[in-house]
Amino acid sequence: MRLKGQTRTVDREFVAEVESEIDTAVAACYQCGKCTADCPLSFSFDYTPNQILRLMQLGQKEMVLRSESLWYCATCYTCTIRCPKEIDIAKLMSVLLIKARQEGYVADHKIRLAQETFVNSVARYGRIFEAGLVGTYNLKSGDLFNNADIGPRLLATGKLRFLPHRIKGRREIRKIFDRLRSSRKGKR
Amino acid sequence: MTIKYAYYPGCSLESLAREYNVSTRLVCQDLDIELVEIPDWNCCGAAPACQVDHMLSSALSARNLALAESFKLNVMAPCPKCFNRLKEADLEMKDNPDHLREINNLLEKPYHKGVQVKSLLQVLYQDVDRELISCRVKIPLEGLRVACYYGCMNARPADINDFQNPEDPTSMEEILAPLGAELVDYPLKTYCCGAAFGLARVDLVLRLANELLEMATLVGADVIAVACPLCQQNLDLRQLQVNARYGTRYNIPILYLTQLMGLAFGHSSKELWLDKHFVKFRKLPGATQAVSSGAR
Amino acid sequence: MRIGVFVCHCGSNIAGTVDCPRVVEAARGFPHVVYATDYTYLCAESGQDLIKTAIQEYSLDRVVVSSCSPKMHEETFRRAARQAGLNPYLVEMANIREQCSWIHSDKEAATRKAIDLVRKGVFKVSRDQELFPSFFKVNKDVLVIGGGIAGIQAALDAAQGGHRVTLVEKDQTIGGNMARLDKTFPTLDCSSCILTPRMVDVAVNESIELLAYHEVEEVKGYVGNFDVKIRRKATYVDWSKCTGCEECVGKCPARIYDKFNQGLGRTKAISLPFPQAVPKKVTIKKDFCHFFLKGKCRVCEKVCQFEAINFDDQDQIIERKVGAIVVATGYEAFDPIAYLEYGFGKYKDVITSLQYERMVSASGPTMGHIKRPSDGEEPKTIVFISCVGSRDRAKGRSYCSVACCMAMAKQAILTKEHIPDSTSYLFYIDIRAGGKGYEEFVDRAREEYGAQYVRGRVSKIYQKGKKLVVKGTDTLLGMPIEIEADLVVLAVGIAPPQDAPELAQKLNISYDQYGFFVESHPKLRPVETNTTGVFLAGACQAPMDIPASVAQGSAAAAKALGLLAKDELEASPIVASVEIKRCVGCFKCEAVCPFSAIQRQELRDGIMVSNVISTVCKGCGLCGVACPTGAIKVNGFTDEQILAEMEALLL
Amino acid sequence: MDISNTLDQKNGIKIVAFLCNWCSYGGADAAGTARLKQPPQVRIIRIPCSGWINPLYPLKAFNEGADGVLISGCHPGDCHYAEGNYYARRRLEVLGHFLPFMGIDPQRFRYSWISATEAQEWQALITEFTEKIRELGPIKKHVEVS
Numbered sequence A: 001m002r003l004k005g006q007t008r009t010v011d012r013e014f015v016a017e018v019e020s021e022i023d024t025a026v027a028a029c030y031q032c033g034k035c036t037a038d039c040p041l042s043f044s045f046d047y048t049p050n051q052i053l054r055l056m057q058l059g060q061k062e063m064v065l066r067s068e069s070l071w072y073c074a075t076c077y078t079c080t081i082r083c084p085k086e087i088d089i090a091k092l093m094s095v096l097l098i099k100a101r102q103e104g105y106v107a108d109h110k111i112r113l114a115q116e117t118f119v120n121s122v123a124r125y126g127r128i129f130e131a132g133l134v135g136t137y138n139l140k141s142g143d144l145f146n147n148a149d150i151g152p153r154l155l156a157t158g159k160l161r162f163l164p165h166r167i168k169g170r171r172e173i174r175k176i177f178d179r180l181r182s183s184r185k186g187k188r
Numbered sequence B: 001m002t003i004k005y006a007y008y009p010g011c012s013l014e015s016l017a018r019e020y021n022v023s024t025r026l027v028c029q030d031l032d033i034e035l036v037e038i039p040d041w042n043c044c045g046a047a048p049a050c051q052v053d054h055m056l057s058s059a060l061s062a063r064n065l066a067l068a069e070s071f072k073l074n075v076m077a078p079c080p081k082c083f084n085r086l087k088e089a090d091l092e093m094k095d096n097p098d099h100l101r102e103i104n105n106l107l108e109k110p111y112h113k114g115v116q117v118k119s120l121l122q123v124l125y126q127d128v129d130r131e132l133i134s135c136r137v138k139i140p141l142e143g144l145r146v147a148c149y150y151g152c153m154n155a156r157p158a159d160i161n162d163f164q165n166p167e168d169p170t171s172m173e174e175i176l177a178p179l180g181a182e183l184v185d186y187p188l189k190t191y192c193c194g195a196a197f198g199l200a201r202v203d204l205v206l207r208l209a210n211e212l213l214e215m216a217t218l219v220g221a222d223v224i225a226v227a228c229p230l231c232q233q234n235l236d237l238r239q240l241q242v243n244a245r246y247g248t249r250y251n252i253p254i255l256y257l258t259q260l261m262g263l264a265f266g267h268s269s270k271e272l273w274l275d276k277h278f279v280k281f282r283k284l285p286g287a288t289q290a291v292s293s294g295a296r
Numbered sequence C: 001m002r003i004g005v006f007v008c009h010c011g012s013n014i015a016g017t018v019d020c021p022r023v024v025e026a027a028r029g030f031p032h033v034v035y036a037t038d039y040t041y042l043c044a045e046s047g048q049d050l051i052k053t054a055i056q057e058y059s060l061d062r063v064v065v066s067s068c069s070p071k072m073h074e075e076t077f078r079r080a081a082r083q084a085g086l087n088p089y090l091v092e093m094a095n096i097r098e099q100c101s102w103i104h105s106d107k108e109a110a111t112r113k114a115i116d117l118v119r120k121g122v123f124k125v126s127r128d129q130e131l132f133p134s135f136f137k138v139n140k141d142v143l144v145i146g147g148g149i150a151g152i153q154a155a156l157d158a159a160q161g162g163h164r165v166t167l168v169e170k171d172q173t174i175g176g177n178m179a180r181l182d183k184t185f186p187t188l189d190c191s192s193c194i195l196t197p198r199m200v201d202v203a204v205n206e207s208i209e210l211l212a213y214h215e216v217e218e219v220k221g222y223v224g225n226f227d228v229k230i231r232r233k234a235t236y237v238d239w240s241k242c243t244g245c246e247e248c249v250g251k252c253p254a255r256i257y258d259k260f261n262q263g264l265g266r267t268k269a270i271s272l273p274f275p276q277a278v279p280k281k282v283t284i285k286k287d288f289c290h291f292f293l294k295g296k297c298r299v300c301e302k303v304c305q306f307e308a309i310n311f312d313d314q315d316q317i318i319e320r321k322v323g324a325i326v327v328a329t330g331y332e333a334f335d336p337i338a339y340l341e342y343g344f345g346k347y348k349d350v351i352t353s354l355q356y357e358r359m360v361s362a363s364g365p366t367m368g369h370i371k372r373p374s375d376g377e378e379p380k381t382i383v384f385i386s387c388v389g390s391r392d393r394a395k396g397r398s399y400c401s402v403a404c405c406m407a408m409a410k411q412a413i414l415t416k417e418h419i420p421d422s423t424s425y426l427f428y429i430d431i432r433a434g435g436k437g438y439e440e441f442v443d444r445a446r447e448e449y450g451a452q453y454v455r456g457r458v459s460k461i462y463q464k465g466k467k468l469v470v471k472g473t474d475t476l477l478g479m480p481i482e483i484e485a486d487l488v489v490l491a492v493g494i495a496p497p498q499d500a501p502e503l504a505q506k507l508n509i510s511y512d513q514y515g516f517f518v519e520s521h522p523k524l525r526p527v528e529t530n531t532t533g534v535f536l537a538g539a540c541q542a543p544m545d546i547p548a549s550v551a552q553g554s555a556a557a558a559k560a561l562g563l564l565a566k567d568e569l570e571a572s573p574i575v576a577s578v579e580i581k582r583c584v585g586c587f588k589c590e591a592v593c594p595f596s597a598i599q600r601q602e603l604r605d606g607i608m609v610s611n612v613i614s615t616v617c618k619g620c621g622l623c624g625v626a627c628p629t630g631a632i633k634v635n636g637f638t639d640e641q642i643l644a645e646m647e648a649l650l651l
Numbered sequence D: 001m002d003i004s005n006t007l008d009q010k011n012g013i014k015i016v017a018f019l020c021n022w023c024s025y026g027g028a029d030a031a032g033t034a035r036l037k038q039p040p041q042v043r044i045i046r047i048p049c050s051g052w053i054n055p056l057y058p059l060k061a062f063n064e065g066a067d068g069v070l071i072s073g074c075h076p077g078d079c080h081y082a083e084g085n086y087y088a089r090r091r092l093e094v095l096g097h098f099l100p101f102m103g104i105d106p107q108r109f110r111y112s113w114i115s116a117t118e119a120q121e122w123q124a125l126i127t128e129f130t131e132k133i134r135e136l137g138p139i140k141k142h143v144e145v146s
């Protein structure tokens, strides 16, 4: 089977892999659209949640992984609690996002950058250093004045720290990252 | 009888949501809940970690759980995202021995499945007698129209927030009822605020915040009560951004549940850091009373 | 003993895998076998003749037919044996098709297994005894439980067939859910116009005893001889005096939930469900009556000119004997309270489709005016939502309710007729319109009445000012869609009555996970149950619409009439029997028998022993295992026979 | 007169299955109708109801040389006789615990619920059970049952 205009054909193996992570067969979905109907972020999606399910049913790995929707899903679980077929769509979206990142499909670089900056902050200090986070993100994204309008007022509250809190167990945290990385390499 | 918890404030409560931290501690003290902060806790990784690597997210949470375990105390987290990460990691490790083994391989100090994780909301709802809350009220919040906003994380997913209905949670209302506030029906109480997109995609957040603020205005709320740092920030911090973008003139204070409780329990607005909000809360209930009771 | 063995080829079905001549050869070597042969099609007329001739020619007194499953042809070969003068219970079958040739491909292994199975048959048949069925007299009366359209149809048909019918209805009136409907698809004829005459037919039919406000308490006995206890629920009104003038109703001060109108509007503690009720008699709902609650009032008693009120009335048990039972207890509309996302119960302007029927009906609480329950205004934008409580695994209801798609189309048409400047949006997943004229009906709704079908399920409804925000999807466009509606109608599913399992237990019939009664065979015996003499009709068996319910009502009546056409029925002799000498009277058998087939019997010297009522016994064998002395056993499956089979297999 | 047993000399094992007439026997028939291939070591004895099974039967079967015994009836709640299979379950559970005392590996004994429509389940069950018995090999110890 081939969708018009698509070069890739069906990838059943990919579907099976994803299904084992979400513990449900995507064939259960009968395309009722209840997941899409109250998805707070669907206005920003290229494929609605039910269309993501549909693409999965048709084994369209590439179209799914290229989808912007994965990046704009807030993992709010609205879809999951409403699905009449008990499909955990929120989980599906996050499983797909991780796969997309692994395979190098990035639909929104800013979001990718924000997520990675956040994780790096954890890796470095063990906790989030918010002022540093915003700064680093703005620098790297080139969007220097992002959120600049609230910056000064925020500073006035005195809630922001200007130095990171470095936890004592920083080494333990680093080790988590390192061990994960080496175990991943071992598997490849 | 005091209840004792290992306290996990989480990163937000150390910075942008410090008033949540302060008011939580005050209110817990009033309600005989002893909080022992987990020493040297680390960030749970929040949403980004689990969107980047699920194992990483679990391991970060597991370290905190293992720390709490050495105190033989169950864990309480005020931030629903932290709660979500900690509890999901805990459930997965309890469910799946292989997963537990893999995670422990990443840690210096293994976790033995010995704690339970609760959110602040759950603790206030389940562990605290409503009678006790009534007893502590010094200044009833009479005439204050409160819309309770849970957001997504305080209601869902169902297996994490298993103490209330994910579709129509009522814990906040039930906790606030003894304070004398007037609780308005807020139909968007579990709608999402855009969560963590504030950093990279402010536009997404503003659109949702606008919907939420419009509805709060429509139902005539004086204040929106929240129990999540992200909800608070997206609605308070960004209220002026919403006004700028959509040409609206919202002016609705966004208070933490614990700040409202603190007010009713007789704490001053300064103690509760109310002045740190962008949208100022001016309709202090019984403002005159507050002075006199303070004098008493 | 002279045993004959017949091995069937079933064309190549058996012969293709089993070496039949070799099986015949082996059979000739088994004890007491005096004749063995094979044949291409034993069940064919020529095959049966072959068996009959052999029985006579070789004076066979036992027969083993080695062919297909006994479930297929045991009856056929027993009949052939009887025709040849042999007791039919001296025939055994060896299943060498379904359980041998069809499941193996190794010819050698299959042939050996076939030989084993034939040996098993030979060993068993040599322990078989002649058995004789008993006959019992049949009571010709019919009991119908449930007075909806299905039950009404069954009662009328059975009465027309010349039988006396007792119709038990738990409600105060017959008519069931159809009485609640305004017009009916696909013809749009008025429901009460076609239903009321049928209800009256029941009332005036001399062969039908109508017991409204009654419930079945207990059912004992068996086909042809059911003993039924029926509870007459106290009405606190003497129905022989009440004329249904409703004088009392107008004066009664106690306003209560109106079940007939599905909670739209209120009724009184003393009331008539609707003007055309049959019987047209009022009842007092004790739990709400001021007199019963507070000891003061008795207004109805004062105003009733016929002195019909009787506050001392009490429940009463009456008994009936019948030969067959038709169950037609219908359905209850699914309670959508479980759909918190739709806010039913919270938002007044979210109502069920059955409530909407009452609203549209000229005899309903709004006199046929469509009004928002919240403020009485006429709605202009109406949203219908399909599959509420159906096709929803998460809510524990996976099935399709069959009638709601059509009911929704009907209601969209009626809405347009009532409010020409209104727009109806119908959210659907699939449109199920499989019936005569149904698809055309949906076409009309769309094309002539402007029904706006939107393919997608609604996820959330909430109040925004005076409007209800309906959040759905148009899955065909791939876009979420939001409608600000004045009124939302939930097309609720068809669910079995809450007490269905209880009734099923009384009748000893099965029910599925939802509470629908289970038919004997989904295709070939749709109105029969596994309890002989108990039949099903209407929505109690599965969701169905009126045409199907009526067809089933007639079918169930026809089945009952067919059964009752005989004066005597034959009882299978495969039942338990007691060897009195060995019985010690412990009555362990009585305790385990699920069919109450054990009777205590007193011998002359006062000793009590067990006795099996052979017409009640179903031959399950539970008693045999419970019996400490081995006094009770099931004919045809005695220990001796089974052990012989085992021996044959393990030799 | 040759009446010697022909049960699967190749694999040297014999399995006796007692199936209730209403559900499991129908399930086995359905598997046949669907031509679902099955190991040929199983021999079926038809009984009215699983509740009818006297624990003596499986014991006798083992005693007479069966290497495996399988009993199958309707699913709990679906019994043609309303509750026969509940009795069966209770009794056979006890039997299962009792077998080791007679020197019989309880893995040789199995009871299950197969409905008349569960052809595939029946195929899977007897394939798996036969495999298990093959693994265990022919039964060695003969039990004494009076």
Ligand SMILES: Cc1cc2nc3c(=O)[nH]c(=O)nc-3n(C[C@H](O)[C@H](O)[C@H](O)COP(=O)(O)OP(=O)(O)OC[C@H]3O[C@@H](n4cnc5c(N)ncnc54)[C@H](O)[C@@H]3O)c2cc1C
Binding pocket: C145, C146, C147, C148, C149, C150, C151, C168, C169, C170, C171, C173, C174, C175, C176, C177, C178, C181, C183, C184, C185, C186, C214, C215, C216, C328, C329, C330, C331, C332, C333, C353, C354, C357, C403, C407, C410, C492, C493, C497, C499, C503, C537, C538, C539, C540, C544, C545, C546, C547, C549
């Ligand atoms: C909103 C809606 C609209 C519909 N519109 C149409 C339509 O336009 N056209 C159409 O063909 N179909 C329509 N239907 C379907 C139709 O209502 C059913 O097909 C029909 O009513 C089924 O009839 P029944 O006799 O089987 O059951 P019911 O009508 O439910 O009757 C069952 C009767 O049994 C009684 N009963 C229940 N339990 C007991 C008991 N234990 N003892 C004694 N009595 C008992 C009940 O009180 C009731 O009187 C609609 C359904 C709905 C929900």
Ligand SMILES: Cc1cc2nc3c(=O)[nH]c(=O)nc-3n(C[C@H](O)[C@H](O)[C@H](O)COP(=O)(O)OP(=O)(O)OC[C@H]3O[C@@H](n4cnc5c(N)ncnc54)[C@H](O)[C@@H]3O)c2cc1C
Binding pocket: C523
């Ligand atoms: C592809 C397909 C698959 C199907 N699969 C299923 C399924 O899986 N399950 C299911 O439930 N249904 C199925 N059906 C539907 C099923 O075939 C029918 O419901 C069923 O066969 C109808 O039976 P009948 O007796 O009414 O008509 P028919 O089976 O058509 O029998 C009518 C008989 O009347 C004879 N006849 C016709 N005219 C005259 C005459 N003038 N005089 C004398 N005799 C006459 C015909 O020769 C024929 O023998 C399927 C249908 C199709 C097309």
Ligand code: SF4
Binding pocket: A028, A029, A030, A031, A032, A033, A034, A035, A036, A049, A050, A053, A082, A083, A084, A085, A086, A087, A089
């Ligand atoms: S709600 Fe569930 S069944 Fe419906 S379209 Fe979404 S995933 Fe599919």
Ligand code: SF4
Binding pocket: A035, A038, A039, A040, A041, A042, A049, A072, A073, A074, A075, A076, A077, A078, A079, A080, A089, A090, A093
């Ligand atoms: S979890 Fe993602 S897809 Fe599901 S409703 Fe929320 S934002 Fe939409």
Ligand code: SF4
Binding pocket: C008, C009, C010, C011, C013, C014, C040, C041, C042, C043, C044, C067, C068, C069, C072, C073, C097
């Ligand atoms: S008796 Fe059975 S096996 Fe023989 S021909 Fe008939 S159907 Fe086939």
Ligand code: SF4
Binding pocket: C237, C241, C242, C243, C244, C245, C246, C247, C248, C249, C282, C303, C304, C305, C306, C307, C308, C309
């Ligand atoms: S009880 Fe009396 S007043 Fe009431 S309806 Fe009957 S006859 Fe009329």
Ligand code: SF4
Binding pocket: C251, C252, C253, C254, C269, C270, C284, C288, C289, C290, C291, C292, C296, C297, C298, C299, C300, C301
């Ligand atoms: S006695 Fe009861 S039923 Fe009669 S009028 Fe009073 S409240 Fe109504």
Ligand code: SF4
Binding pocket: C386, C387, C388, C390, C391, C399, C400, C401, C402, C403, C404, C405, C406, C430, C431, C432, C491, C493
């Ligand atoms: S008939 Fe239509 S509305 Fe009713 S359950 Fe089936 S598909 Fe849904």
Ligand code: SF4
Binding pocket: C578, C582, C583, C584, C585, C586, C587, C588, C589, C590, C609, C610, C626, C627, C628, C629, C630, C631, C632
């Ligand atoms: S169980 Fe056996 S001994 Fe006891 S009463 Fe019944 S038949 Fe007689």
Ligand code: SF4
Binding pocket: C575, C576, C592, C593, C594, C595, C596, C597, C598, C612, C616, C617, C618, C619, C620, C621, C622, C623, C624, C634
């Ligand atoms: S065989 Fe079954 S039905 Fe018959 S008497 Fe025994 S227990 Fe009762």
